[in-house]
Amino acid sequence: MRHELNAIMRGAIGLAFGLMLVVGACCAEAETAAPLSAFGPPSATPSPFGAPSQAPSAFAPPRAAPLQASGPIGAIFSWVVDTQQTMQRELANGVKRLKTENAFAAAVGLAALSFLYGVVHAVGPGHGKTIISSYVVANEQTVRWGVIISFIAAALQALTAVALVGVLAIALNASGIAIKSWTLQLESVSYALIALVGLWLLTTQLLRIWRRWQDAGADPVVALPHADHDDHHHHDHHDHHAHDHDHLPGDDHYHHHHAEGEICHHVVDAQAVSGPMSWRKIMAVVFSVGVRPCSGAILVLVFALTQGLFWAGVAATFAMAFGTAITVAALATLALGSRELALKLGRGGGAWANAVWTTCALGGSALILLFGATLFAASLGPARPF
Amino acid sequence: MPEASFAHPHVWATVRSEIIFGPDHRITGVRQAWTFDEFYTAMAVQGLDTNGDGVFSKTELEPLAKVNVDSLKDFDYFTFVHLGDDDEHNFPLKPPVDYWLTYDKSVLTLHFTLPLETPVDPTQKEVQMDVYDPSFFVAFGFAKEDPVKLAGAPGKGCSATVKLPDPGSEEDAKALSEAFFSQLGPGSNFGSQFAQTAIVKCATN
Numbered sequence: 001m002r003h004e005l006n007a008i009m010r011g012a013i014g015l016a017f018g019l020m021l022v023v024g025a026c027c028a029e030a031e032t033a034a035p036l037s038a039f040g041p042p043s044a045t046p047s048p049f050g051a052p053s054q055a056p057s058a059f060a061p062p063r064a065a066p067l068q069a070s071g072p073i074g075a076i077f078s079w080v081v082d083t084q085q086t087m088q089r090e091l092a093n094g095v096k097r098l099k100t101e102n103a104f105a106a107a108v109g110l111a112a113l114s115f116l117y118g119v120v121h122a123v124g125p126g127h128g129k130t131i132i133s134s135y136v137v138a139n140e141q142t143v144r145w146g147v148i149i150s151f152i153a154a155a156l157q158a159l160t161a162v163a164l165v166g167v168l169a170i171a172l173n174a175s176g177i178a179i180k181s182w183t184l185q186l187e188s189v190s191y192a193l194i195a196l197v198g199l200w201l202l203t204t205q206l207l208r209i210w211r212r213w214q215d216a217g218a219d220p221v222v223a224l225p226h227a228d229h230d231d232h233h234h235h236d237h238h239d240h241h242a243h244d245h246d247h248l249p250g251d252d253h254y255h256h257h258h259a260e261g262e263i264c265h266h267v268v269d270a271q272a273v274s275g276p277m278s279w280r281k282i283m284a285v286v287f288s289v290g291v292r293p294c295s296g297a298i299l300v301l302v303f304a305l306t307q308g309l310f311w312a313g314v315a316a317t318f319a320m321a322f323g324t325a326i327t328v329a330a331l332a333t334l335a336l337g338s339r340e341l342a343l344k345l346g347r348g349g350g351a352w353a354n355a356v357w358t359t360c361a362l363g364g365s366a367l368i369l370l371f372g373a374t375l376f377a378a379s380l381g382p383a384r385p386f
Numbered sequence: 387m388p389e390a391s392f393a394h395p396h397v398w399a400t401v402r403s404e405i406i407f408g409p410d411h412r413i414t415g416v417r418q419a420w421t422f423d424e425f426y427t428a429m430a431v432q433g434l435d436t437n438g439d440g441v442f443s444k445t446e447l448e449p450l451a452k453v454n455v456d457s458l459k460d461f462d463y464f465t466f467v468h469l470g471d472d473d474e475h476n477f478p479l480k481p482p483v484d485y486w487l488t489y490d491k492s493v494l495t496l497h498f499t500l501p502l503e504t505p506v507d508p509t510q511k512e513v514q515m516d517v518y519d520p521s522f523f524v525a526f527g528f529a530k531e532d533p534v535k536l537a538g539a540p541g542k543g544c545s546a547t548v549k550l551p552d553p554g555s556e557e558d559a560k561a562l563s564e565a566f567f568s569q570l571g572p573g574s575n576f577g578s579q580f581a582q583t584a585i586v587k588c589a590t591n
Contacts, residue, residue, distance in 0.1 A: 060491070061400070061421055061490075061491055061493045062400045062402060062421055062529035062530070062531065062532075063400065063529065063530050063531075064398070064399075064400035064401070064526075064527030064528065064529060064530065065527045065528050065529070065530055065533070065548065065550055065582060066527070066550075067525050067527050067580050068550055068551055068553050068580070069551050069553070069579035069580050070551035070552050070553060070579055074551065074553060074579050075553050077579070077580075078553065078580075080394060081394055081395060081525065081580070084394050084395070085395075085398060085525070088398075088423070088425060089423075089424075091425075092424045092425060169432055169433065173433050174432075174433050175432060175433035175434055175449075175450075176429045176430045176431060176432035176433060176434070176450075177430075177449075177450065177453055178433070179429065179432065180429070295396060298429070299396075299425040299426075299428075299429060300425075302425075302428050302429045302432055303424065303425050303428040303429075305428075305432070306428045306431075306432070382457065382460035382461070383457050383460075384457060384461075384523060385453070385454045385455070385456075385457040385458045385461065386397045386399070386422070386426060386430070386454065386523075386524055
């Protein structure tokens with residue numbers, strides 16, 4: 001089983017690198033194939049998806065005064081907003097450059113820019129940071145899994161965006177209003193699913209605690225969680241095979257490596273609260289986050305489409321997803337590091353470890369539920385004009 | 387998109403306003419022209435070139451303009467008119483009397499005229515107009531050139547200026563941190579700290 005997990009893990013990490021290659025390949029394709037692509041040669045014949053040619057006019061788009069907020073904290077916000085706008089403008093220019101300049105350099109530039117945009121954009125809400133971090137902390141997940149879950153969720157968000165724009169804009173020539181409305185509905189669905197996942201996690205964890213209490217009544221020895229290796233016999237309900245210890249360097253247990261087939265039992269009683277690794281739960285988390293298309297990706301895709309360079313938009317979308325995945329994974333890792341730190345502070349004390357695990361398990365799940373419910377409620381508000 | 391949770395804007399709009407004066411030299415309303423960024427424009431006009439002639443005509447953009455203006459009502463038209471800096475008491479606005487969209491140089495501009503329910507006298511106290519999105523999904527900024535014009539103003543003594551938030555001010559630090567932590571709630575007012583204000587002053591008499 002551990003073998004299989006390792007294989008799966010290698011596969012998933014391979015997938016992440018594959019994603020990079022795909023991005024590279026897409027960009028290369030944009031470079032070589034774009035002039036011949038069905039979505040429109042740069043200048044020769046007007047593409048059905050290309051920007052409508054307008055009669056020359058004297059109109060010059062007005063430039064706005066710089067956005068700035070008052071006060072010292074405002075300066076930070078202003079910087080974030082300014083960076084966001086600059087990057088968004090640069091992205092638009094990056095797509096346009098594909099048509100005018102050295103296409104290869106332009107494609108590499110666009111991919112790099114999209115990647116950076118993704119890293120920054122993910123700092124804003126909606127990319128699963130809170131959900132994924134809370135999930136890995138609330139459950140017996142490891143850094144590796146946190147990273148993998150972040151990448152799969154980001155890839156799914158990118159796929160949703162590409163599918164949405166591909167089907168609606170290209171296949172159905174639907175209006176921007178329709179695309180927006182679909183985006184909104186998928187967002188609501190995503191938030192509702194997140195709330196349900198939170199509820200599910202919370203319920204299973206409460207049940208597990210309840211069961212522990214009952215066990216404790218029957219056998220007081222189990223009531224005191226211990227971190228030693230001699231307590232295998234008490235928790236047959238626990239799936240030892242599926243959980244995977246991936247201690248950080250510096251962690252107390254880092255030195256301790258298990259041979260194949262050996263069963264690891266650190267703080268198992270306490271950890272049992274949060275439950276073993278579960279594919280079903282991981283899939284639920286990934287799906288609930290991934291069903292919401294990345295808003296930045298949709299903008300780039302539609303913009304690229306109007307420039308007759310849809311595939312450049314697809315490549316940019318995946319480069320962007322790679323960027324958001326890195327931010328989300330970094331935050332999930334940070335969250336896990338905090339948990340490890342909290343555990344370490346107890347110096348192996350069973351009661352302390354128990355408290356940390358219980359807090360993480362219940363707090364993390366409750367946070368997912370609360371977050372999903374809040375966002376879902378907000379998503380039902382009046383439709384935005386723009 | 388759901389407004390509650392975005393600490394950064396997704397749409398940029400450059401604001402040009404025209405303050406409309408009535409015959410009695412009171413302000414009767416405001417004409418807005420908001421020019422959007424290229425990304426939003428690409429998204430918004432997608433699929434609207436219905437006759438396929440490569441031009442987005444006023445008629446083709448009409449359904450979009452209607453959607454925009456109809457839903458603006460729920461957001462108070464992002465236009466907040468008040469006396470002095472008393473932004474607790476905004477003058478009520480009536481639904482737009484006219485609205486249309488223009489597409490030029492790959493950007494959309496939304497034009498609409500908002501009447502005030504009751505005309506406002508700018509002579510006793512300056513009249514201020516904030517244009518901003520409290521949830522900060524849309525980032526509004528006044529145009530660098532000709533941000534505010536006066537239409538039908540009494541010949542002498544009226545002027546319009548634009549005031550930007552002061553990055554040097556210290557007073558709002560507490561309000562800002564509150565805004566920062568409340569940005570998740572449905573009543574988010576995160577965008578207010580970026581609000582830019584048009585100030586209309588008229589000499590007394």
